[in-house]
Amino acid sequence: MEKIRCGEMTSPTSGHAGGFTQANLVILKKDLAFEFLLFSQRNPKSCPVLDVSEAGSSVARKFAPEADLRMDVPKYHIYRDGKFAREVMDITEYWQDDMVAFLLGCSFTFEEALIANGIGMRHNDEGCNVPMYKTNIQTEPAGIFHGPMVVSMRPIPKDHVVRAVQVTSRFPDVHGAPIHIGDPAFIGISDLDEPDYGDAVSINENEVPVFWACGVTPQSVAMESKPELMITHAPGHMFITDVRNERLGVI
Amino acid sequence: MEKIRCGEMTSPTSGHAGGFTQANLVILKKDLAFEFLLFSQRNPKSCPVLDVSEAGSSVARKFAPEADLRMDVPKYHIYRDGKFAREVMDITEYWQDDMVAFLLGCSFTFEEALIANGIGMRHNDEGCNVPMYKTNIQTEPAGIFHGPMVVSMRPIPKDHVVRAVQVTSRFPDVHGAPIHIGDPAFIGISDLDEPDYGDAVSINENEVPVFWACGVTPQSVAMESKPELMITHAPGHMFITDVRNERLGVI
Known part of the structure; x- marks a missing residue:
């Protein structure tokens, strides 16, 4: 994670950090958070929720309590009104106090x-x-x-x-x-x-x-709904959590 | 369900409707719905969410699309500011346009x-x-x-x-x-x-x-948070869904 935070690693994460769960990231403003969480609850096969931050917090307490979701993903995509706006390596300057970050399971x-x-x-x-x-x-x-x-x-x-x-x-x-x-x-x-x-x-x-x-x-669906501001990881550049894959296995 | 709606059946539901999933019911106003859904997502063993209504709708589309959650539970409990207020058999008169109903799994x-x-x-x-x-x-x-x-x-x-x-x-x-x-x-x-x-x-x-x-x-936790108005089923008097138990089995 050090390499990601300091910008040394900006490549796709597939094959890195073997054994640790990687996650999709979706960040929305709080006024859409309930509907997005409800959408995920209703569509658990497409949108399996791993963790959700408190509004305004960039920490995923359950899956990566020491990471900062504003800088610990190799690349981010910024969408405005449902359209791709920019690719960045750090979203600190885009972060707002009413943002909620969702970590969703990855194949x-x-x-x-x-x-x-x-x-x-x-x-x-x-x-x-x-x-x-x-x-x-x-x-x-x-x-x-x-x-x-x-x-x-x-x-x-x-x-x-x-x-x-x-x-x-x-x-x-x-x-x-x-x-x-x-x-x-x-x-x-x-x-x-x-x-x-x-x-x-x-x-x-x-x-x-x-x-x-x-x-x-979930990204495709969220984009179609044209939220004013949405931030995601760049495809393939996932967030690497602290949780081992096998911990997600049921029985 | 006919017997429940017309008030003929007001007894505990254990042992009735064998094979069909019974559910806990929690109804809150929308301003608390995100936090309650998030609480459930973070505590899936205590609060397994089966279905959530749209705000203002008394229908659980996935688990009982033809039922009305305002009258199809044998007995309801009304809580005000976290304190038990009344037991009723129909909550139509308490229903408000910004209410969200949660169905939670039952043992x-x-x-x-x-x-x-x-x-x-x-x-x-x-x-x-x-x-x-x-x-x-x-x-x-x-x-x-x-x-x-x-x-x-x-x-x-x-x-x-x-x-x-x-x-x-x-x-x-x-x-x-x-x-x-x-x-x-x-x-x-x-x-x-x-x-x-x-x-x-x-x-x-x-x-x-x-x-x-x-x-x-979830009821105990919700009560401690003293929401202005919360409605639940009466203990043991569960909501009977249209979904067979075995459908909830994974593998």
Whole structure:
């Protein structure tokens, strides 16, 4: 974390701090905090809440009590009225007394568990980002927040699909079990080669595309609602918490 | 539900509507809703949120879309400034446009699973309420909400304790796994024969007291914060949802 705070590390965090939970960051002003928390409660597969700061506090007491969320993420994105405005490495000058920071679970945690179970991640093998797609699955709205679920896709060998369901079911706080297995058309995806976010990956003959709810959903939904000011991590540049992945496993 | 709405059924709901999830009800005004939802998010074992209404709506869309939370609970308690004011069978006249209703998980769901696994419930056998105790475990505060965790206790035969942990771990939305097994002094309980709520039950020689986080915690904590107006179900007179217990099981 020292390297991040002093600006030495500004690269994507995938593969760093192995074993420790990485998190998506969403910062909103307090007047939207209840509706965003409610949206997350209603859509736990897309928006698994790990921690929420007190209004005005930049500390996540449960997941990283010694970190300062204003400077301990490698890169931040500032959005104004739902539009990308700037990328910065420190948000101290943007911070306001009525801001609430949300840490949301990230699939890096369950990917580590899948790999430990002998299920490889194609996007790692191909050195690219995981492919992500908008679906025809509507999230449960809450207040101003509404919109379609975004999913990530990983090709899984046919004989490992059941194990992939079991392994990720143990981690409901980082998207949990898949939301769909197989035919992408069933959830409104017309072409796996054209992801809405990230990069396309190859799918081998003995493999099935498996889809998980994705942490891009809350950012995508929040952006569509055009809040006056929203701050997030830059994609792939996650917040690294003090909590070990395995601590998020249920039974 | 017809019998409840027309006032024919005003008795405790334990043992009624077998297989369907019963829920604790807490109604607060919107200005406290964010802090209460945040308190619940930080204390998921005591306060597992099943559903939250939109402000001003008395409908729980996910768990009982056809019910009206103002009249479909057998008995309600009205609290003013943290003090019990009245017991009523219908809260239509107390309802306000800025009220938010929270449904929280209830241990009746995991008790049914324990019984299905051959683990009997002593308080059922002895025809009384489950014993509940204040502990020395502090909840994670959020805004004005803070206070000790309340637990329920069930005597479990020594050779069934591991199974009881496994069975209840499957149901995180209704308090989940126990928070303590064995010596009550360890969590600040001096005398099992003097519960703070409910009734004492007998513990046999081959049995261990096992403690679960209890849904009385959020009511107890909310009362201590003395909200101007709070409405809850009357103890034991739960809201019966449309969702089957087994739907709440993870894997």
